Amino acid sequence: MSGLVLSDIKNFEAIAQLGTDVVSLAQGALRIGGVDQAIKNYVKEILDTDLADYYSPGLGLPELRAVLAQQLSEQGQCSVSVRNVMISHGSMGGIVTVLRAVLSPGDHVLLPDPTYVSYYNLIHVAHAQPISVPAFVNSESGWIFDIEVIKKSITAQTRAILIANPSNPLGICLTKVQMIELAELAQFHGIYLIIDEVYENYIFEGEFCSATSYAVTNPFVIRAGSFSKNFGMSGWRVGYVIASEDIINLCVPIQDIYLGNPVAIAQYAALYALKNPQLLVQAHNAVKQCRAITLAALEPLNERGILKFEKPASGLYIFAKTKENDATELAREILHLAHVAVVPGRGFSPRTSGYLRICFARDPQVLALGLARLTKFFKQPVDIETILLSAQKFEQKLVQEFAVQQESR
């Protein structure tokens, strides 16, 4: 018997879905305007053929792997071969398979925390042991990553480090120097560095350094990616893993059992999305707008210390400190009294029980309603109309910027 339980994210989301009038800012998925119609039109074309009717190859559609390899090679200025690519059922499906391929029961996996809640169960399911290490430190200038904490935590039982970059829930990114140091550290100790880059498309400030180029040169670095997050197509469950050919080969029999093969029609949707990178820009801009209106709406709470947070440099979340030691009861009150679902912080780290995670990747109308309720709950009400007006202005700005970009081409 596994003895595992669902995370607060899933529990609060499930309650939100049951309610008829709950705005969910809980689960970390884009819910903005649906999957682009162009992707769906392409899927309809595929449905007029038998291309997606039968099992696809275990590692994914050859064309999808090839286009991904080519694009990642260009982006990372490195050489990604199709043999470095495995298509998975979301990025989580990829990490599940990788962990079963490289770990033995009882192995320790370091989780620099605060970290994505589900990673704990992810490691337990592989019969390995998650070791939470406080590598993200809340300094005066905000959250920073301290690699020394990782170095001190490595023992003979450590077999892997699993980290989301950009961070969930913190919204900060590893610097290039940190990435290089981590990759070298992993290779030196002969342990795996698994980097989950599901939020790579949502960088709003500063630089982002992908692990792709390290994953194809360093046999201990593994990188996961997501179509669900990049293109807002979470229902389609397509992700991927980039790693050395040896690791991909180790994954083959595991993927064969866990998945057989990814859903064919979903891979065609992913293929179309990949070939149309303007869809990435579109999703990025939509989330950027959501972020801007959220920051505007919550700033008065921030100033008054009711919800203290830094502007997230990346990702889909505000991670805010409340006045509570444990904000779980507060999250329940917000859900039951204000009809807004947010996620309590205790699951992300033992140090963040007093925090709330707020996902802002929602349709502006829905987001505005949620924020209006949330600010009203905290007695710093912001009017929906005001929020939407600021959203409208922000959108106009984005449209103008986009026009300028197009002209200058």
Next chain:
Amino acid sequence: MSGLVLSDIKNFEAIAQLGTDVVSLAQGALRIGGVDQAIKNYVKEILDTDLADYYSPGLGLPELRAVLAQQLSEQGQCSVSVRNVMISHGSMGGIVTVLRAVLSPGDHVLLPDPTYVSYYNLIHVAHAQPISVPAFVNSESGWIFDIEVIKKSITAQTRAILIANPSNPLGICLTKVQMIELAELAQFHGIYLIIDEVYENYIFEGEFCSATSYAVTNPFVIRAGSFSKNFGMSGWRVGYVIASEDIINLCVPIQDIYLGNPVAIAQYAALYALKNPQLLVQAHNAVKQCRAITLAALEPLNERGILKFEKPASGLYIFAKTKENDATELAREILHLAHVAVVPGRGFSPRTSGYLRICFARDPQVLALGLARLTKFFKQPVDIETILLSAQKFEQKLVQEFAVQQESR
């Protein structure tokens, strides 16, 4: 490191797919006329909404679970609730999740053999131990199931029995008496009986007793099912598990990690299929026709003892004894010289190394070509035209039968 390797089924299939002129009678999936256009048309309608855009609930679409529960209740004359149903990524995905939920590392799982090759890896992936037990016995009247072999094999370490019914590769079914005995045996010993019913739609002779009614009344019985096989939609990867509410609840956090949730659009395709049971009849008849022409084409080989087999009462396969002690090299020769992929028997049981598994669920044109090549390889050539003519006659017979059925309603 897992140390696992892919099965011969996947290896031979992969080689078949690489060749430009290979007829694959290897992998056990329907490849007859593609997924029905009516299913695809419904999917297109869903694509005009946002219903399938976002994550679906972890256990699957509520409507799909509800319709399935209702239909299975009627079929099994029992009471299946939605809380007994988990939608999975194919039936294999369901069994993967169940095994992780109910087993501990080192537990023994009995596999009555000959058995589906991938079950061995399936159990290894759960860090448990597959124990192959020779419960299918090749008697004078053909293969029979001997429950005494199971009884003798249960030890303190046994935690589950996993069996495909109808059998893959044998094409025989458990009798109702055997099913009841197995279910009682499981309950008596407090071990799980996991019955994989992926071939339930392909019963050609005799009775079939589903485990559904036992799965909802006996807390140790678990039943898996497949849309891929029932409706010939393998690329869509939808299956399900029927079990006690307690077991489904144990599966929730495991499914959350392994799958997150099944692909939404695929579940809508499954929903449409389920609501249109004439599609089941259609798939059944198509396979029945394939079986008839295969039996006709291979009978001369059977008579001469070159490929000895019994008519399969169910399923998609001929499981034939060759003159070899180990038919693996023979399968390679057939692949390379005759350009037909079949599966060598060694993976199914230590006792069936001399066998070949031939999947006949293929478009009649393709199947006829494969059978013509196969019979030519064994120097008992059958003409393609003759095979197709017999197929045509068989189809006319089916159409007539169907018309009579309709009239008599």
